[in-house]
Structures are given as structure tokens and as C-alpha cells.
Amino acid sequence: MVEGTRIASVEDVPEVGSYLFTAEDAFTNEREVILVRCETEPGIEAWINNCTHENQRLDRGSGAAMRDGEIICPKHGSMFDSCSGECDNGEAAGTTLPGVEIAVEDDGVFLSDDNYTFLRVGGVEDDGGPDSTSHIGF
Template identity: 40%
Template sequence: MAAGTRLAALDDVPPESTLLVTLRNAAGEEVEFVLVRVGGGDVAAWRNVCPHWTDVRFDAGDGATVRNDELVCKKHGATFDCDSGYCDFGPPEGATLDAADVAVADGAVHLVDDDYDVVRVGESERATGADADRGRSTNPGERLGF
């Protein structure tokens, strides 16, 4: 079994979407990450914000779009390689997503990053009301969400 804290069963991470997790950093701040499947049966954990507009979440509680092994920003269509987090298309082209270290063992995904503690798995408490809609629109003109 992997050292660290169990986050979810591997089967809970959808093959063409994401699973939202909230972690706490050393400063006590809650930080959202998305778990995404990568090659060879592994999983990566990427920070749940687009580096172009950091108020835009990939997963607002309903799963992010994953297409051709790329995480897609719903706001402006930027694509990020699921394995490396590298943006190869869109406004943040050349940027790399922030990661948390996870490992797959015994059919489960485990947090193995000493910089974070697990807060929750699944929809965030902030994904209610008007904020729940932020990042869901595919209209590039709706950046502010109102």
C-alpha cells in the first residue's frame, strides 16, 4: 500500500473527466485540485485553476472536461496535458499547472505530498450559489460570471 492518505478509489476518478479534492497547505489555506487519469493506470493531481485567469476553475463541482488526454479550460479552451500539466494551446501556452503528489496503489489514489493534508473529496463548499457557476460557461465573454 502507498504511504500517505487515501483520497479515493481509482474507479472514482472518471476516465474522461476529473474528481475534485480539497487539500490544506502549510499556511492553513484550502486549495482545490483535480484528480485526472494519466497513462499506465496512474493519476495526476493538478491545481483547479487556469493559470491565465486564476478565478476560473476547471472543475466547479461537476467534473472538468478531459479530451484526448488533455484537461480543457471551459472558459477559453486552453488545453493542458494530463500527464505533465503543460499548456500546449490557449492564452497560458507554455505554462505548467501546479501539482500535488499522488500515487495509485491497491486500487486507490493516495496523497503522498507532505506539503498538503486532505480536507475533502468531492464538491467544494464554495461550489454553491453564484460561485458554483464560475468557470462553467463556455462563452469567453462571461469571465466575471454575472
């Protein structure tokens, strides 16, 4: 029996795209996490939903863009391997997405990372304001 919180069924994770959920880290920060299909066991990996180059969400609520087993940053086009999280091109070249430990068992995907607590399916609830990539703060 896997220890951890059930996040989704394996069938919930699309063949292309991602499954988005929100978890709380050890410092009580809400973090978006994506589940993506992977060719290596256990067949699904979990990554923090941010490009390593710039604070850009990979999945903006309708699934991450993917091509040939790679997650594509929607802003600069950097591509991250869905199995390793590594990027070898674009602005994020040489970086790796931060991973979140999961377990897959009996058609279920479980959050098994002691540094995170599952909160809910879907993204972090924002204040309803516009998304901005500006470096100017108000």
C-alpha cells in the same frame, strides 16, 4: 505500504473528466485538487484545480472537460496535458498546472504530498454567492 491519506479508489477517477477533492496547503489555505486519468504510470495525476492563465476552476463540480488526454479550461479553451500539466495553446500557452503528489497502490489513490493535507471529497465550500470573474472587488 504507501504513506499518505487515501483519497479515492482508482475506479472513482473517471476515464474522461476528473475527481475533485479539497486539501489544505502549508499556509492553511483550502485548495481544490483534481485527479485525472493519464496514459503514463501511475495512470492518475493530481493538479490544482485552477487555470494558470486566470483564476478559473477547471472542474466546477461536475468534472473537468477533457478531450484527447487534455484538460480544457472552460473560460478560454486552453488545453493542459493530463500527464504533464503543460499547456501549449491559448491564453495559458507556456505554463504548467501546479501538481500535487499522489501515489497509486492496491486500487487506492493516496495523497503523498507533504505540502497538503486531505480535507474532504468535493470542492471548497463557498459562501453561496455567485461565481464571478470580474476584477472589481466589493
